[in-house]
Amino acid sequence: MPKLPTIPDSIVPAPLRKPAKPGEGRGGNGQAPADLKTSPPERQTDVKRLGDQAKDAPADVLAWVDQRTGATGFLTGMLFRKVPKGTNWFYTLGSATLFAFIVQAVTGVFLAMFYTPSTTQAYASISHINNDVPLGQLVHGMHKWGSSVMVILIFLHMGRTFFFGAYKYPRELNWVIGVILLILTMTMAFTGYLLPFDQRSFWASVVGININGTGPIVGPYLSDFLRAGPELGATTLSRFYSIHMLLVPGAIISLIGAHMYLVVKLGTTAPPWVKAERPKIADPVQQLDAGAESNGGGNGASPTS
Amino acid sequence: MTRRRAFTIAAQGLGGIAGAAIVLPAVGFAVAPIFHRGKERWEAVGPVSDFVEDTYRQVVFTETEGIGDAGKTTAYVRKSSKQLEEEPGKYVAVSNRCAHLGCPVRFVEAAGNFICPCHGGVYDFQGKRIGGPPVRPLDQFQTRVREGQVELGPRYSVTSQLEPVRARDPGEFTGGIWEYLYPPRPSTFPAP
Numbered sequence: 001m002p003k004l005p006t007i008p009d010s011i012v013p014a015p016l017r018k019p020a021k022p023g024e025g026r027g028g029n030g031q032a033p034a035d036l037k038t039s040p041p042e043r044q045t046d047v048k049r050l051g052d053q054a055k056d057a058p059a060d061v062l063a064w065v066d067q068r069t070g071a072t073g074f075l076t077g078m079l080f081r082k083v084p085k086g087t088n089w090f091y092t093l094g095s096a097t098l099f100a101f102i103v104q105a106v107t108g109v110f111l112a113m114f115y116t117p118s119t120t121q122a123y124a125s126i127s128h129i130n131n132d133v134p135l136g137q138l139v140h141g142m143h144k145w146g147s148s149v150m151v152i153l154i155f156l157h158m159g160r161t162f163f164f165g166a167y168k169y170p171r172e173l174n175w176v177i178g179v180i181l182l183i184l185t186m187t188m189a190f191t192g193y194l195l196p197f198d199q200r201s202f203w204a205s206v207v208g209i210n211i212n213g214t215g216p217i218v219g220p221y222l223s224d225f226l227r228a229g230p231e232l233g234a235t236t237l238s239r240f241y242s243i244h245m246l247l248v249p250g251a252i253i254s255l256i257g258a259h260m261y262l263v264v265k266l267g268t269t270a271p272p273w274v275k276a277e278r279p280k281i282a283d284p285v286q287q288l289d290a291g292a293e294s295n296g297g298g299n300g301a302s303p304t305s
Numbered sequence: 306m307t308r309r310r311a312f313t314i315a316a317q318g319l320g321g322i323a324g325a326a327i328v329l330p331a332v333g334f335a336v337a338p339i340f341h342r343g344k345e346r347w348e349a350v351g352p353v354s355d356f357v358e359d360t361y362r363q364v365v366f367t368e369t370e371g372i373g374d375a376g377k378t379t380a381y382v383r384k385s386s387k388q389l390e391e392e393p394g395k396y397v398a399v400s401n402r403c404a405h406l407g408c409p410v411r412f413v414e415a416a417g418n419f420i421c422p423c424h425g426g427v428y429d430f431q432g433k434r435i436g437g438p439p440v441r442p443l444d445q446f447q448t449r450v451r452e453g454q455v456e457l458g459p460r461y462s463v464t465s466q467l468e469p470v471r472a473r474d475p476g477e478f479t480g481g482i483w484e485y486l487y488p489p490r491p492s493t494f495p496a497p
Contacts, residue, residue: 213474
């Protein structure tokens with residue numbers, strides 16, 4: 001991975017600066033700067049004082065927030081957390097999926113401003129978005145093609161996790177959450193397909209609902225639930241719309257939060273081809289054993305004596 | 306039972322009741338359509354003289370009201386056939402909804418078969434499956450004659466022996482043990 005340019009500390013707000021490594025603390029060994037010894041401090045002019053205040057203002061605001069939230073500790077811990085050796089581009093697939101979701105969320109909000117979830121007006125409103133609204137075709141296209149991008153990225157991300165063995169202890173719960181997110185994303189793709197209400201979406205939804213219905217015992221009821229009745233009708237469309245833009249996105253957002261919390265909490269895994277380094281300090285148990293040996297059995301409490 | 310424990314249980318109980326008061330009506334509202342059966346609907350599709358024994362006539366009528374063209378469905382209607390030993394004086398209305406996954410089938414006059422464009426399901430003249438992935442014969446609609454007009458009513462499904470059962474969704478088997486594995490839905494009408 002190419003080395004990223006370092007951002008000079010002067011433009012990073014003080015609370016977000018990367019903490020100094022041990023032994024490299026700024027300001028040397030506590031010695032006063034040379035100029036303080038030789039020349040007395042200058043008298044500040046009002047302009048300079050105001051300028052200094054203005055310069056400090058952002059840091060002061062951040063400090064005010066930080067004092068009341070304790071966010072600094074969390075943010076520095078999250079933003080400067082250690083990643084294992086061998087971390088590579090495959091590790092960006094999760095972030096890419098998140099980005100695809102954000103694209104869907106943002107374009108979806110703007111599509112909802114023009115879309116009408118009614119069987120008689122849905123198709124006309126989509127035509128209106130595509131043909132009349134400025135950039136409407138672009139936003140609709142981003143949402144339509146972005147959905148496929150998100151599904152593809154999810155599977156790539158899942159494949160990376162599987163082939164790198166990143167689902168193993170202690171990250172099993174994150175795998176489970178990820179699978180639920182996958183199912184929710186498929187629900188989004190399924191419910192979104194009906195919304196343009198053209199021939200393709202109508203018949204695709206008919207077939208999709210009927211596939212759901214082939215599950216024994218609960219299948220027929222599941223179909224009725226999805227259609228809100230025995231036939232695909234007006235209520236089906238509003239029901240799919242509500243599931244698509246209210247129910248599932250809420251669940252996805254909260255589960256993404258849980259997913260990312262666990263990523264930060266547990267850290268990421270090294271790729272399987274990176275061998276574990278030999279520890280520099282010997283195993284503490286061995287050290288203790290070695291210590292007991294060298295003490296030469298002088299300790300009466302030793303069970304071997 | 307300490308005072309602290311009594312209060313803990315009371316507080317959790319009240320919280321539970323408050324939660325249920327929000328969740329139960331909402332869930333009930335969402336699942337209610339499963340138990341709701343609409344009004345029985347009959348629609349005239351043409352005078353009796355329009356329909357003959359040896360071929361079908363295609364009719365389009367409204368199955369679901371309020372959603373415009375999307376609520377319309379197609380049926381193939383004919384007079385019951387003496388040759389096939391059907392009950393005389395009746396009218397047979399075969400739904401064009403494929404019993405595989407619900408695509409629209411078409412009656413091909415030359416072959417005397419119904420053929421589905423999606424996955425290649427084939428049905429004979431009576432709607433019995435003779436090829437492809439469908440799991441049962443084509444659905445039918447109840448028929449009656451009022452004032453010289455043939456009227457079509459609620460949909461019903463049939464077993465492989467063409468015995469009427471309550472309407473099932475495409476992809477669901479009918480008859481035998483399947484009547485229990487794919488239970489009839491309360492939103493459908495009883496079979497004739």
